[in-house]
Amino acid sequence: MAALILSSITILVQIAALGLALRLGRITGKWLAWAAIASAVLLMTALHGLSLYNMVAAGLTPAPNPLPHVATLLVSALLTLGLAVLGTFFQAFNRAQQGLRKSQERLDNVRRTAEEGIWILNADDRTVYANEQAAHLVDLPLEQLVGQPAIETAHLVGMSDATERLARLHEGYSDQFETRLHGGTSNEKCILVSASPMMDEQGRYAGTVAMFTDIAECKRAEEALRASEAHYRTMIERLRETVYRMSLPDGRYEYVSPSALDTLGVAADELLDKPLLIHELIHPDCAEDFARMWKRLLAGEVPATYEYKIIDPAGHERWIIQSNAPVHDRDGNPVAIEGICRDITERKEAEEALRRRERYLTTVDRVARMLLPSLPEIPYENVLEIIGPASGASRVYVFLNSRGPDGNLRTSERAEWCAPGITAQIRNPRLQNLEFAEFSRHRLETLSRGEAISSCVADLSPDEQAFFVPLGIKAILLLPLIVDNEFVGLVGFDNCVDERPWQPIEVEFLSAAAADLAHAVKRCRAEEALRASEEQHRQLFEAATDAFLIFDLNGKVAAANRAACNMYGYSRNELVGLTGQRIIHADHYHKFESFKEQLRTTGRFFAESVDVRKGGTAFDVEVHGTAISYAGQPHLLAVVRDVTRRKRTAAALRESEERYRMIAEFASDCVYWRAPDGKPVYISSGCVENTGYTVEEFVALPELFVSIVHPADRALWEEHENDALNDGAPEPLEFRIITKLGQTRWVSHACRAIRDASNQFRGVRGSYRDITERKEAEQERERLISELKTALAKVKTLSGLLPICASCKKIRDDKGYWEQIEDYIRQRSEAEFSHGICPDCVRKLYPDLADHVERERKKREDRQEGRGRSSS
Numbered sequence: 001m002a003a004l005i006l007s008s009i010t011i012l013v014q015i016a017a018l019g020l021a022l023r024l025g026r027i028t029g030k031w032l033a034w035a036a037i038a039s040a041v042l043l044m045t046a047l048h049g050l051s052l053y054n055m056v057a058a059g060l061t062p063a064p065n066p067l068p069h070v071a072t073l074l075v076s077a078l079l080t081l082g083l084a085v086l087g088t089f090f091q092a093f094n095r096a097q098q099g100l101r102k103s104q105e106r107l108d109n110v111r112r113t114a115e116e117g118i119w120i121l122n123a124d125d126r127t128v129y130a131n132e133q134a135a136h137l138v139d140l141p142l143e144q145l146v147g148q149p150a151i152e153t154a155h156l157v158g159m160s161d162a163t164e165r166l167a168r169l170h171e172g173y174s175d176q177f178e179t180r181l182h183g184g185t186s187n188e189k190c191i192l193v194s195a196s197p198m199m200d201e202q203g204r205y206a207g208t209v210a211m212f213t214d215i216a217e218c219k220r221a222e223e224a225l226r227a228s229e230a231h232y233r234t235m236i237e238r239l240r241e242t243v244y245r246m247s248l249p250d251g252r253y254e255y256v257s258p259s260a261l262d263t264l265g266v267a268a269d270e271l272l273d274k275p276l277l278i279h280e281l282i283h284p285d286c287a288e289d290f291a292r293m294w295k296r297l298l299a300g301e302v303p304a305t306y307e308y309k310i311i312d313p314a315g316h317e318r319w320i321i322q323s324n325a326p327v328h329d330r331d332g333n334p335v336a337i338e339g340i341c342r343d344i345t346e347r348k349e350a351e352e353a354l355r356r357r358e359r360y361l362t363t364v365d366r367v368a369r370m371l372l373p374s375l376p377e378i379p380y381e382n383v384l385e386i387i388g389p390a391s392g393a394s395r396v397y398v399f400l401n402s403r404g405p406d407g408n409l410r411t412s413e414r415a416e417w418c419a420p421g422i423t424a425q426i427r428n429p430r431l432q433n434l435e436f437a438e439f440s441r442h443r444l445e446t447l448s449r450g451e452a453i454s455s456c457v458a459d460l461s462p463d464e465q466a467f468f469v470p471l472g473i474k475a476i477l478l479l480p481l482i483v484d485n486e487f488v489g490l491v492g493f494d495n496c497v498d499e500r501p502w503q504p505i506e507v508e509f510l511s512a513a514a515a516d517l518a519h520a521v522k523r524c525r526a527e528e529a530l531r532a533s534e535e536q537h538r539q540l541f542e543a544a545t546d547a548f549l550i551f552d553l554n555g556k557v558a559a560a561n562r563a564a565c566n567m568y569g570y571s572r573n574e575l576v577g578l579t580g581q582r583i584i585h586a587d588h589y590h591k592f593e594s595f596k597e598q599l600r601t602t603g604r605f606f607a608e609s610v611d612v613r614k615g616g617t618a619f620d621v622e623v624h625g626t627a628i629s630y631a632g633q634p635h636l637l638a639v640v641r642d643v644t645r646r647k648r649t650a651a652a653l654r655e656s657e658e659r660y661r662m663i664a665e666f667a668s669d670c671v672y673w674r675a676p677d678g679k680p681v682y683i684s685s686g687c688v689e690n691t692g693y694t695v696e697e698f699v700a701l702p703e704l705f706v707s708i709v710h711p712a713d714r715a716l717w718e719e720h721e722n723d724a725l726n727d728g729a730p731e732p733l734e735f736r737i738i739t740k741l742g743q744t745r746w747v748s749h750a751c752r753a754i755r756d757a758s759n760q761f762r763g764v765r766g767s768y769r770d771i772t773e774r775k776e777a778e779q780e781r782e783r784l785i786s787e788l789k790t791a792l793a794k795v796k797t798l799s800g801l802l803p804i805c806a807s808c809k810k811i812r813d814d815k816g817y818w819e820q821i822e823d824y825i826r827q828r829s830e831a832e833f834s835h836g837i838c839p840d841c842v843r844k845l846y847p848d849l850a851d852h853v854e855r856e857r858k859k860r861e862d863r864q865e866g867r868g869r870s871s872s
Contacts, residue, residue: 088526095519116350117191117212123205125150125166137191137212169197170205176305178215190219194351209358211351242341244271245327248334249298251275263320263343265312283309283317300334302326307344319348353505360509363390367513371520378520380415387491387513388417391506393477394496395422398517399431400489409444410435411489422496425471443478448487452511453478454502477502479514483522491517547640550630555580555596558635567642569614585610585618595625599636603627611640620644670768673754676761678702690747690768692740710736710744717749724751724764734771746775 117134121127130145138145150166165175175195195210218241242263245255252275256268264271264281271277282290286308293306302324310318321344327336366386370379380398388396397416404410410433416426425431436444443464446453456475457468468476475495481488491514493502541548547564549557560575568575568583580592588609598605605625610618624639670690672683679702683695691708698704709717713735723730729752736744751766803812810818839857843850 116347117214118354119145119210119212121150121208121210123207125208128207134212137189137214139189165195166208169195169208172197172199172203172205178219189214190216196355209354211347211354213347239340240342244339244341246297246337246339248300248336251294251298254336260341263318263341264310265314265316265318278310281310281312283311285309297324297337300326302334302337317345318343319345356505357509359390360506360512363387364509364512364516368516371516375520375524378517378524381417383513383517384415384417387510388419391493391510393493394419395425395473395492395494397425397492397494398489399434399492401487402433404433404435408435409487414489423472428471444487447478447480447490450480450482450487452480452507454507456499456501458499472496474499475501477507477510479507479511481514481518481521483518483525488518488521547638547642549638549640550628551580551596551636551638553596553600553634553636555592558630564640567613567640568611574614583611585612591623595623595638596636599625599627608643620647672698672705672767673763673765674702674705675763678705680705681763687768690745690770691737692743708737708739710738712736720749721751721764724753724766725761729753734775737768745770746772 117137118129118131119127119134120129126147126149127145128147130142132142135142135145150162165177168175174197176193178190178192180190192213192215193210194213195208197205198207198209200206239257240259240262241257242260243255243257244253244260246253253272256271258268260266260268260271264278266277266281279290279294290308293303293308296303305321305323307319307321310320312318320341322339322341324337324339326334327338329335363386367383370383370386384396384398395416395418398414399411400414401409401411412433413426413428413431416424418424443453454477457465457473460468471494473494473496475498477493479491479493481490491510493510495502541561544561545563547567548559548561549564550559552558557576557578560572562572565572565575570578580595581589584592588611591607591609595605595607603626606623608620608622611621612618620643622641622643624641626637628635628637630637670684670687672687673681675681680698683698685695687698688694691704693704693708706714706717717733717735720730720733732748732750734746734748737747739745748769748771749766751764754762754765756762804810804821805812805818809821811821811824812818813824837845839850839853842853
């Protein structure tokens with residue numbers, strides 16, 4: 001029974017291995033290789049299923065040896081575990097690739113959807129990237145831009161001083177200029193080019209990022225203004241930019257267009273009435289530069305353009321670009337300035353967002369490169385050294401979760417980075433074994449769902465403020481680390497300077513870095529599990545009861561387990577290095593050559609063979625082979641099982657089965673075994689003699705077991721079968737059946753439920769015996785008894801008080817007449833009389849004969865007494 005259970009579990013494990021092999025085929029896309037593995041597993045499952053069927057059909061007599069089945073189960077479990085580990089590895093690898101592709105797609109989408117043209121040069125001033133807007137502006141296909149030197153395409157965009165401008169970019173200076181584009185199929189265009197150099201960590205020039213803004217409309221408007229003075233004021237009124245004229249050297253505004261309210265947030269009348277109002281709007285960061293520029297304006301030094309930042313009366317920050325043109329008198333002295341102020345806040349924000357994106361992308365890339373190699377443990381401190389400066393946070397830290405003795409989720413600070421001047425909290429005992437319930441349980445639920453928490457501390461609940469305020473935190477960003485849908489920790493960002501909420505773009509890119517960290521945690525866990533699995537496999541290799549032999553491609557033993565040494569009688573040192581010829585019987589060595597060839601081509605092998613022990617003793621073996629990698633090189637694994645005892649047992653089992661079959665087939669009773677679904681597992685040939693139906697008919701029509709029961713006895717039969725299912729072994733039941741020829745026969749039916757060691761229902765075993773002759777004899781006996789009872793009921797009886805003469809013994813009847821006693825009884829019953837003489841009368845009437853009669857009586861009594869003693 002133990003072997004039956006082990007075989008059943010082995011089949012389930014092999015089915016799981018089959019599913020894992022098919023899943024690996026789907027994950028890796030290499031269906032052919034994994035389908036071969038799945039086919040081998042399916043073959044193993046079919047063989048064990050056949051073995052299980054044979055054991056069940058044999059009734060488990062005699063009991064099989066469970067040790068081979070234990071070994072098979074261990075091998076199948078080892079295979080299933082290996083497939084599961086491979087599936088987890090390939091799935092993690094695919095997820096990492098998908099995450100990298102999605103990150104790249106997001107960056108490409110940002111570049112493609114930017115309103116301005118983007119043109120990126122490398123350190124050799126060759127174009128490495130240009131979006132569609134840039135290609136459209138320069139009227140060239142993208143493929144003609146990418147990879148070409150910028151200086152060679154400069155004549156297409158009207159940059160005669162391109163060499164000087166590139167040289168300044170190499171020196172680290174940003175540049176902004178206007179140029180006209182000509183040539184190609186489109187009309188002439190006017191664009192504003194803003195170029196910023198990119199420097200590496202050593203301060204060396206690494207390339208340039210240029211933004212192209214189409215300002216053709218603005219230029220056309222300026223030309224139209226110069227061309228038509230009549231439309232001057234009308235056009236100015238309609239412009240979104242603020243047009244002004246300021247006299248020199250007093251700095252008073254002579255004209256300010258009404259759009260000043262939209263551009264500067266101040267009405268034109270206010271600027272006219274209060275010339276120095278612009279000084280009050282200047283942002284403190286730009287105050288010094290604006291003061292120097294104002295002095296230059298008053299001195300007549302008019303720069304073409306300059307940018308500055310203001311704070312409008314509503315408190316909003318705005319970036320303004322001011323274009324100036326001097327107005328001279330006849331002597332050439334500057335007397336006024338005419339200019340345009342344009343709100344470029346959106347452009348500045350876009351530029352800042354672009355720089356921030358580039359900074360974050362670089363950070364994410366560095367983090368990914370650091371975490372990509374396989375590491376014994378994650379360098380959290382090094383990762384934070386990269387993320388911290390790029391994030392703009394005051395403090396960046398990593399917390400890892402664990403379960404406390406009470407089962408509650410706790411978290412502890414694992415690593416930390418702090419900006420200069422910020423107090424570190426890595427040694428704060430309050431941040432070790434911290435329960436989430438201490439500051440917010442619903443925050444734990446948010447993080448467990450994989451959602452970020454971004455908020456100013458002032459917007460949190462009082463309990464949460466009580467936790468964060470003592471740490472000097474004004475704004476927080478918490479990003480969860482999710483591994484296989486499990487919340488394992490978080491990456492946190494503190495702002496201890498101002499209450500600035502984290503922008504969505506910041507959350508997005510920092511989440512990407514946190515995702516890379518989570519993938520690294522997952523990979524480290526997987527590698528740790530793999531190392532544990534390898535150690536477990538090594539232990540299983542040594543603890544296996546089957547012999548494990550690892551051969552190199554030349555057929556020499558490279559490694560062997562303890563069971564192999566015991567099986568072949570060699571020490572491990574003696575066994576390693578032997579060839580197959582030393583341990584395989586000469587008559588079966590050709591199978592070893594087939595073993596090597598099949599494993600090189602198909603990767604699987606199975607055969608029965610005969611091996612030889614060290615002393616020369618031959619024994620039967622069963623060999624399973626597979627191709628493996630050992631010590632980084634391809635090798636062949638042979639799992640050898642000694643089946644000598646099993647073959648002997650199988651032969652004895654076949655002999656026992658044959659005896660059982662002969663007994664069942666030659667018995668006159670109909671013996672059967674029905675499965676739980678009602679179909680016969682076995683039925684003896686006695687069914688023909690008892691029912692007229694053949695074995696084949698019962699197999700084809702399992703409902704015959706019910707339909708042959710006489711309709712009048714069917715309810716009784718169904719109750720009897722239910723009793724067998726519930727009680728196990730009810731009393732035999734006698735009922736009628738209708739044979740195939742339509743005859744009604746009496747049978748005695750005995751059955752019982754069959755259950756295995758785990759009390760699982762396996763069917764019903766029963767037998768039919770024809771008792772028709774016995775039933776007919778019993779019925780005849782009952783008929784005779786009934787007739788006798790009827791006859792006795794008809795016999796006349798004498799009862800009541802009979803008047804009899806004391807002398808002559810006559811009886812008086814009801815009419816008063818006296819009759820002889822013989823006549824009286826004869827008339828009133830069916831009794832007849834025969835006359836004799838009693839001993840007393842003989843002695844009285846015939847004295848001479850009395851002695852003779854007495855002697856005869858004694859002899860008769862003595863004979864009867866002697867017969868009684870002999871019988872006892």
